[in-house]
Amino acid sequence: IGPRACLLGLLALLVAGQCSYSPEPDQQLTLPPGWVSLGRADPEEELSLTFALKQQNVDRLSELVQAVSDPDSPRYGACRDR
Numbered sequence: 001i002g003p004r005a006c007l008l009g010l011l012a013l014l015v016a017g018q019c020s021y022s023p024e025p026d027q028q029l030t031l032p033p034g035w036v037s038l039g040r041a042d043p044e045e046e047l048s049l050t051f052a053l054k055q056q057n058v059d060r061l062s063e064l065v066q067a068v069s070d071p072d073s074p075r076y077g078a079c080r081d082r
Contacts, residue, residue: 003058009065 031037041047067075 003055003062007053007061009069 067073068078070076
């Protein structure tokens with residue numbers, strides 16, 4: 001499996017709701033200098049987002065995606081690297 005497929009597999013797990021992210025209660029939203037908040041987007045509006053990530057530990061990512069995707073693995077379905 002290539003790095004792109006591994007990353008897509010991991011993202012699919014996250015999108016499927018198997019893992020969730022909740023900010024810490026004391027986290028505050030801060031905007032970079034010069035940015036302006038326009039408020040929340042209309043829930044009916046379709047947004048397109050692009051993320052660029054530096055690839056690192058691609059071999060480890062591949063192993064992790066394989067482990068959580070293989071029904072015979074004890075890590076099957078797990079969403080955190082423990």
